[in-house]
Amino acid sequence: MHPHPSRPRNPSNVQPFTSEENMASDENDELRLVNQLGKSKSPYVRAHMDNPVAWQMWGDESLALAKKHNRLLFLSIGCHVMEKESFSSPEIARILNAHFIPIKLDREERPDIDAIYMNYVQATTGSGGWPLNVFITPDLEPVFGGTYWPGPNHSMTAQGTLLSRTVGFLEILEKMKHVWTTQESKCRESAKDITRQLREFAEEGVHSRQLGEEHEGDGLEIDLLEEAYQHFLKKYDNINGGFSIAPKFPTPVNLQFLLRLGQWPRAVKDIVGEEECSKAAAMVINTLRKMARGGIRDQLGFGFSRYSVTKDWSLPHFEKMLYDQAQLLDVYLDAFLITRDPEMLGAVYDIATYLTSPPMAAPTGGVYSAEDADSYPTHSEKEKREGAYYVWTLKELRSVLGDRDGNICARFYGVRADGNVARENDPHDEFISQNVLNVTTTPAALAKQVGMAESEVTTILEEGRKRLREYREKNRPRPALDDKIVVCWNGLAIGALARTSAALEEIDPDKAATCKKAAVDAANFIRKELFDDETKTLYRVYREGRGDTPGFCDDYAFLIHGLIDLYEATFDETYLQFADTLQSQ
Numbered sequence: 005m006h007p008h009p010s011r012p013r014n015p016s017n018v019q020p021f022t023s024e025e026n027m028a029s030d031e032n033d034e035l036r037l038v039n040q041l042g043k044s045k046s047p048y049v050r051a052h053m054d055n056p057v058a059w060q061m062w063g064d065e066s067l068a069l070a071k072k073h074n075r076l077l078f079l080s081i082g083c084h085v086m087e088k089e090s091f092s093s094p095e096i097a098r099i100l101n102a103h104f105i106p107i108k109l110d111r112e113e114r115p116d117i118d119a120i121y122m123n124y125v126q127a128t129t130g131s132g133g134w135p136l137n138v139f140i141t142p143d144l145e146p147v148f149g150g151t152y153w154p155g156p157n158h159s160m161t162a163q164g165t166l167l168s169r170t171v172g173f174l175e176i177l178e179k180m181k182h183v184w185t186t187q188e189s190k191c192r193e194s195a196k197d198i199t200r201q202l203r204e205f206a207e208e209g210v211h212s213r214q215l216g217e218e219h220e221g222d223g224l225e226i227d228l229l230e231e232a233y234q235h236f237l238k239k240y241d242n243i244n245g246g247f248s249i250a251p252k253f254p255t256p257v258n259l260q261f262l263l264r265l266g267q268w269p270r271a272v273k274d275i276v277g278e279e280e281c282s283k284a285a286a287m288v289i290n291t292l293r294k295m296a297r298g299g300i301r302d303q304l305g306f307g308f309s310r311y312s313v314t315k316d317w318s319l320p321h322f323e324k325m326l327y328d329q330a331q332l333l334d335v336y337l338d339a340f341l342i343t344r345d346p347e348m349l350g351a352v353y354d355i356a357t358y359l360t361s362p363p364m365a366a367p368t369g370g371v372y373s374a375e376d377a378d379s380y381p382t383h384s385e386k387e388k389r390e391g392a393y394y395v396w397t398l399k400e401l402r403s404v405l406g407d408r409d410g411n412i413c414a415r416f417y418g419v420r421a422d423g424n425v426a427r428e429n430d431p432h433d434e435f436i437s438q439n440v441l442n443v444t445t446t447p448a449a450l451a452k453q454v455g456m457a458e459s460e461v462t463t464i465l466e467e468g469r470k471r472l473r474e475y476r477e478k479n480r481p482r483p484a485l486d487d488k489i490v491v492c493w494n495g496l497a498i499g500a501l502a503r504t505s506a507a508l509e510e511i512d513p514d515k516a517a518t519c520k521k522a523a524v525d526a527a528n529f530i531r532k533e534l535f536d537d538e539t540k541t542l543y544r545v546y547r548e549g550r551g552d553t554p555g556f557c558d559d560y561a562f563l564i565h566g567l568i569d570l571y572e573a574t575f576d577e578t579y580l581q582f583a584d585t586l587q588s589q
């Protein structure tokens with residue numbers, strides 16, 4: 005999951021960015037909003053610059069407009085689905101532009117703002133996630149919020165029965181417009197009350213931590229480790245691996261905890277149990293194996309998608325995030341070091357290659373943030389589809405590889421003539437007759453099925469993977485790249501690549517050198533471009549120059565951790581000194 009940012013501040017204390025221009029108003033002071041997102045450096049925000057919704061950026065002028073015209077702010081963070089269903093709708097745009105101040109925000113640039121309003125939604129609805137949509141008073145106090153709301157362009161499918169009973173975004177807009185117009189004082193009172201409660205809750209957390217600091221010498225109660233193990237044991241999916249139903253996230257921090265449980269001092273094994281520690285590791289190895297063979301992994305290229313829509317890891321949400329790659333690289337490396345399993349090592353190589361190669365590796369040093377889920381199926385098509393870069397028809401496989409090799413690869417990857425995506429998992433009809441590549445058998449078993457030598461089948465599969473990847477790169481537009489360099493995620497990548505370089509030095513010196521160079525280049529780039537030596541201030545984001553947002557706790561913590569790992573891989577004291585400087589801030 006997304007690493008949690010620093011503890012959110014009180015919404016009334018949030019300092020927004022400043023935009024450069026006032027919005028235009030006519031002589032009757034009727035506010036006419038114009039989409040401002042072309043001014044943003046964020047690729048995510050800029051992707052909405054052509055929406056009919058007159059999106060504003062989070063800034064002093066936008067917030068001043070809300071106060072001057074007494075409008076609710078509508079804050080939207082994340083989700084390409086709502087962009088298709090709602091934010092491209094003229095009907096939705098008409099209401100938002102006429103009665104609200106609609107604002108788009110990149111949570112990677114401002115995790116503090118995202119965390120504040122995510123806490124509100126979680127506290128009032130019992131769940132959270134993205135998209136995050138919140139209606140906010142001009143005083144920045146939340147009135148109403150939620151995650152996904154179906155829009156006018158929603159495709160009704162097998163899921164339509166459920167979604168037809170869900171209140172749509174258009175209805176919510178009309179309701180919020182009516183409530184703010186007729187019951188403004190009640191809205192403001194309610195918003196102030198929930199803000200007060202959230203502030204008290206946050207202050208309780210600070211007080212609890214202060215009490216804990218007074219007794220920090222007591223250390224961790226080992227019994228808690230046993231309780232944590234039992235928690236994951238109850239949630240474990242014995243068939244598919246993982247610890248939840250669909251949608252299923254890798255959650256690398258949980259996997260790493262379980263995998264390392266048996267590596268801790270003897271006292272831990274005595275409390276948790278020898279057999280239990282072995283079971284914990286076995287659950288993780290099975291989960292990692294299922295993921296490595298599933299559609300959540302790019303079977304032709306490199307890297308892992310953010311999560312699986314299905315419980316068996318077969319159908320991903322195709323977005324690839326840097327923080328997932330970095331954390332999974334750490335976990336797969338631990339799994340290999342414990343088991344010496346070649347399949348775990350194969351995943352290490354794939355992720356390391358993804359992080360050290362274009363398009364993710366920045367030529368200046370550092371690693372970019374993400375690749376989108378959507379892309380154009382061909383260079384001539386004008387409409388993007390989710391997963392278009394990654395999915396295949398059986399006809400395409402045969403066309404690229406020939407009938408014999410195409411059929412063998414189709415069996416290996418579970419490719420069918422009618423596609424392998426269930427209808428209920430395709431609400432926008434994007435995967436009709438399409439196949440997500442999953443490893444469904446072994447070369448040995450496949451060789452028996454087709455009556456060929458295993459070595460011959462292995463060669464066909466290896467050559468087939470290479471040829472399909474080359475065809476994909478030549479004939480399909482790659483998904484859009486989010487080319488921000490975010491410090492906290494680069495800190496994770498620096499640490500994982502440094503550890504990988506140290507582990508591979510004897511196995512593959514060339515690969516180890518590549519990983520080490522990438523980690524060193526990223527650390528040096530951050531030191532040069534995102535750290536102010538005079539003020540000792542770390543900045544969070546770089547894109548077309550340094551951003552204005554100072555680093556948060558996660559930027560400092562993950563970068564410090566990565567620098568320590570880099571020191572241990574290189575024994576270059578400058579990285580340890582830089583970590584010490586950051587730690588003292």
